[in-house]
Amino acid sequence: MxxxxxxxxxxxxxxxxxxxxxxxxxxxxxxxxxxxxxxxxxxxxxxxxxxxxxxxxxxxxxxxxxxxxxxxxxxxxxxxxxYRFGSKDASIADESGNTFTVMNYNVHSFQRFSDGPAKQVENQIEDMKNWIATSGADVLCMPEYFDDGSARFNMGELLGKKGIKHSAHYSNSDKNYRLGLALYSRFPIIARKDTIFEAQNGMIQADIKIKKDTVRIIGLHLFSMTLKLSTLVHQKKMDGVAKEGKITFSRIKMGFIRHAAELEVLESWIEDSPYPVVVCGDFNEMPYGYVYGNLRKKLDNGFEKGGKGFGFTFNHLPYFIRIDHQFYSPDRLGLLDFTTYNKIGYSDHYPVMGRYQVTPNQAAH
Incomplete structure (x- = not known):
């Protein structure tokens, strides 16, 4: 013994x-x-x-x-x-400054429950679109955005009716439909550019004029590890477990390699910006990873400064992870509050929203 x-x-x-x-x-x-x-x-x-x-x-x-x-x-x-206990690190609003809200939401092509009854699927898509349109967001970053021009997926038209008329997209698809990342803004977009890493993964940069100030929004969707953990968990034979385990390992390994390369592009966009920056989207990375750690050295994280609880953002196995983030320039922007909408289950991700204020007399014009 x-x-x-x-x-x-x-x-x-x-x-x-x-x-x-x-x-x-x-x-x-x-x-x-x-x-x-x-x-x-x-x-x-x-x-x-x-x-x-x-x-x-x-x-x-x-x-x-x-x-x-x-x-x-x-x-x-x-x-x-x-974990955030909800104590107030967030700024207090100054009436002389410009405020705006940014929401990032991986919308899963608006079809998380696409295998259900047709009427139920239709209602779910409609409910999801209506929730997004009435969320109060001034800027929307939507990875896995889908639009085939039909009335069923008329997100752009619906947002336009709510005054969110400006947009920037990238898509890896042909001209008949969009499947990729979309940025929508209530305020004018005066400059934009994008880059596609692979499939749906990439970044959009949009310089947005908010009254007298300009803010650079960088929306992103980093390499997706696409882990089929439910498949792995439900394997009943050892050879099945070994096979799925090997696939999972390879996918995660490739994710780390790709993220390191994608970070180089992202950092160059941040460093080149003459404006305060908000970086938002689906990072496919937890708060202890390489991309998160490097960004944290340069920018503040919205959840860390104004969130509450664990802030988990993934609505699927393994559930208890936070992979959707917002980072911002702390010297030129103030965070007023930050919310994780963990009751909104339309997608396999939860939406997160930050409310910001341009720091008076410090923003570039």
């Missing part, structure tokens, strides 16, 4: 070393490589294991319980990325 305890303690010390490596990677981000990506992504699981380990080692050997306790407390360094 004593030998078993020694072996378990040795394994735990190895795991403790692995934990320290993860903390270092998340804090200093030395590499955008796929191995580092896997390690950083494992952070929530690592914290849960230490949480379970504290009472277990306390029962086995009270002195040894100190190590998991210290490592658990150490994870608090990343608390702001994980």
């Amino acid at each position: 004593r030998g078993v305890k020694k072996f378990l303690w040795f394994l735990y010390k190895c795991f403790a070393f692995y934990t320290l490596l993860i903390y270092i990677l998340i804090l200093w981000i030395p590499s955008g490589g796929w191995l580092a990506g896997f390690m950083m992504m494992s952070f929530p699981v690592v914290v849960i294991i230490h949480l379970i380990s504290v009472p277990i080692w306390f029962l086995i050997d009270r002195k040894k319980a100190l190590l998991p306790l210290v490592l658990l407390i150490g994870s608090g360094i990343f608390l702001s990325r994980t």
